Amino acid sequence: MPELPEVETVRRTLENFILNKKIEDIKILYPKIIDDDQEEFVQTLKNKTFTEIDRVGKYLIFKLEDVAFISHLRMEGKYQICKKGDILSKHDHVIFVLDEGMELRYNDVRKFGRMKLVDYDDYKNQLPLSKLGPEPFEIDYLELYQKLKKKNKAIKTVLLDQSIMTGIGNIYANEICYQMHLNPYTKANVLSKKRVKELVDVACEILNKAILQGGTTIHSFSANGIDGLFQVQLKVHMQKHCPLGHEIKKVMINERGTYYCPICQKAKR
Ligand SMILES: [Zn+2]
The missing domain is CATH 1.10.8.50 (Helicase, Ruva Protein; domain 3)
Known part of the structure; x- marks a missing residue:
């Protein structure tokens, strides 16, 4: 299971690849990964551009202009950057079709990972983040x-x-x-x-x-x-x-x- 340093590494690496990229479409191949109404998830994020990726504990928060979603990798979740048309893997469950011919794919052998829309400004005060204590970096x-x-x-x-x-x-x-x-x-x-x-x-x-x-x-x-x-x-x-x-x-x-x-x-x- 990835721990804080691994998730931070994922965050930094992803930022290099997807900031300023626009989501043209989202294909949800395994609906349970999305902890929301699927249609709402897609419509909210479609045509939005990635502006920032935040991390709280082991959660990633993807921010796009004025909307955001949270992602937890759980046991084996991972993101992959692919080109449009690359062969799909058996465990690719959510495909973010980006501009410039790129795709961000979420792959998860165990299917335990989850994504959910959160409030852009207030996500730290919403579940699941609101029940987390501070990180060692900020605790008194x-x-x-x-x-x-x-x-x-x-x-x-x-x-x-x-x-x-x-x-x-x-x-x-x-x-x-x-x-x-x-x-x-x-x-x-x-x-x-x-x-x-x-x-x-x-x-x-x-x-x-x-x-x-x-x-x-x-x-x-x-x-x-x-x-x-x-x-x-x-x-x-x-x-x-x-x-x-x-x-x-x-x-x-x-x-x-x-x-x-x-x-x-x-x-x-
Ligand atoms: Zn010893």
Whole structure:
């Protein structure tokens, strides 16, 4: 599943290709992807020009002049830039026919991704974005500290709660705990203010590093489309040994695969 850095990479890459392009038509091949009346979706966006792409957490918001729609890639959604007439893939579900002979195609093997029209000015205050907490880049650590005080759950689980802080998925939650030498089972409510500040700093650092790596890895569209996935240097997630050579342990915490180093991550606070 793409996480915040991957979605940010998709956003930046797409901006290079579709800004100032006009939608001439939209073909919806798998209607469930569109979380609206299909006809309304098409009529609202037709003949509009892409002016900006925003991102909030793992959501992309495509803005076109005075209208907007939101898109979540979920498990395997990706966008592809094609030429008109290129052979359709089995999993292409929504085709935005653009001017200058281009097409933006949404491809999704699992079909879990969704698109929906949102209010151009007010989308951050509408569902689904209104229920998301701030991103690590904008959260006030004292506010986070107060929220964590109320959570008698493993920090690993709380980091994945998008209503507290948005944009951290399973991979980066594992990496953040490692970098803090923090045991993932540690209850969120025992962390000191100092540790919570460190948590925010480490989260920003890890996400920013991944965004930078994505930005340098993806120069153009591969034939596989833009899912933003790239090789990131991970220290514990899916690894056998930590950078110090200790054996990584894999456990399930709240049904999510959790990788940690029992030696480096002894700290319970
Ligand atoms: Zn270690």
